Structure formats: structure tokens, C-alpha cells
Amino acid sequence: MTENEGVRLQKVLAEAGIGSRRHCEELIGEGRVTVDGKKVFRFGERVDPRSAVIHVDGKRVETRAEMRYYAINKPRGVVSTMSDERGRKSLAEYVDVPERLFHVGRLDTDTEGLILLTNDGELSHRLTHPSYGVSKTYLAEIHGPIPRDLGRRLRAGVTLDDGPAKADKFRIFDQVGKRILVEITLHEGRKHIVRRLLKEVGFPVQQLARIEFGPIRLGSLKPGTMRALTVQEVGELYKSVGL
Numbered sequence: 001m002t003e004n005e006g007v008r009l010q011k012v013l014a015e016a017g018i019g020s021r022r023h024c025e026e027l028i029g030e031g032r033v034t035v036d037g038k039k040v041f042r043f044g045e046r047v048d049p050r051s052a053v054i055h056v057d058g059k060r061v062e063t064r065a066e067m068r069y070y071a072i073n074k075p076r077g078v079v080s081t082m083s084d085e086r087g088r089k090s091l092a093e094y095v096d097v098p099e100r101l102f103h104v105g106r107l108d109t110d111t112e113g114l115i116l117l118t119n120d121g122e123l124s125h126r127l128t129h130p131s132y133g134v135s136k137t138y139l140a141e142i143h144g145p146i147p148r149d150l151g152r153r154l155r156a157g158v159t160l161d162d163g164p165a166k167a168d169k170f171r172i173f174d175q176v177g178k179r180i181l182v183e184i185t186l187h188e189g190r191k192h193i194v195r196r197l198l199k200e201v202g203f204p205v206q207q208l209a210r211i212e213f214g215p216i217r218l219g220s221l222k223p224g225t226m227r228a229l230t231v232q233e234v235g236e237l238y239k240s241v242g243l
Helices: 009-017 021-029 121-128 150-156 193-200 233-239
Strands: 033-035 054-056 059-061 068-074 102-104 112-118 136-143 156-159 163-165 168-177 179-186 207-213 226-228
Touching: 009 021, 009 054, 021 033, 059 112, 059 233, 068 233, 102 121, 112 121, 121 233, 136 193, 150 156, 150 168, 156 193, 163 193, 179 193
Parallel strands: 112 207
Antiparallel strands: 033 054, 054 059, 068 112, 068 226, 102 112, 136 179, 136 207, 156 163, 168 179
């Protein structure tokens, strides 16, 4: 790329939602911006936004305009695919954007909650690959009473038919009579892993919802609706998988 090619770095940062051009110039001048691993101090630096790897304060900045990132709250009874040959309800019925997207991982048909949608193949691959250990947090309804050492047992691990499994975190979220909501965090994605893990220790899951995927939270997103991730959230996803 020659001196006259590319786009000025402060413009790229501003268009990515980092702030005004003046603010972005201040970030550059303070040495808080790197391009392809090197600190940049010159305001006139030009970059190719399609290929440059840009970080601000260590967080990756998404500059490729064609990339899209969404969160969707999958309702119960919906399959975690963009189409279904058996005619069941799929995610496509709730997605109203022109881009072709694919889901990051899956949820059981009877499980509701957070699924990420994107057309960024590399990010999707890393988020779902076991070696990156991206955590997922769920709310599970079980029926009590439960022993005081249940959390310890789950964190210590139990043996399933396809090998050992354990929770990273476990806590009681809410309780009304025998109906207990527990919050459980794991960093693996084996099929039905939460249901199988809780059933193994004697507490079959009545209802299940995923509320976090890595740094992304479901929040107040209603079932069957979606939202675009913020620039900051995309940066946090990149960081969680070393991009």
C-alpha cells in the first residue's frame, strides 16, 4: 500500500464507533492504538480497514464493514439452525437482516436463551472450539431441596458416559418453595451438557436458559428478538479468543 492508499487511521477508528475524530487522534497521540501489532503515533497514518488488525487499549477494533455480529434470544421450541428440513421453527423466522448469517454453537430445542449470529467465520470457529475454553452461563430450574455441598460436587466434577465434566461456577439464583433456579457456568459445549451434569447428581432440569456466552450477556433481550452487538462487545469477543 502506498502513502496515498488506504484510509486515515483516525477516520477508521471514528467510523468503527470509538469516538469523534479528535478523540481518536488523542488516542493515537497517547500511544494507545496499535496497527498490526505496532504502536502508531502519527495522525496521518493510513490503513486498509479490510485487512488491518487494530487494537485500542488492547481491545480489537472491528473495521471490516461487511462483518455483522448479533445476539438473539432463542425461544423454547425453536431449533438452533437457520433452516430446518423437517419444517420446525428455526432461527431464520426471527432474523430480519439482509446478510447471510450463521449461528455460533447451538442450544437444545427445549432450551431458550442467548445465541450469537455472525458472518465472521474465524471468530465463530474460535468461539466454539474447545481449545479456547469460552465460558457459557445458564439458569436452570431444578426441584429441591438440594444438599449444601452440591456446588462443591459440581465444581469437583462428575463422570458422564463420555468422560468427566464439571462446572466452573455454581450458585443458587432464586428459590420459591421446592422450585430452585441455579446459575451454572461451564467452559465446554458437549451436547446436553448442563442437563446431563445436573441429572447425574440427582437434579433433572425442568427448564433451561443460557444467559451469557463469553463476555456477552442476554440482559433484557426478549425471546424471539435480536440486537446488534456493540463495538465494545465485539472487541471483548475478539479478546476472549486471542484475536
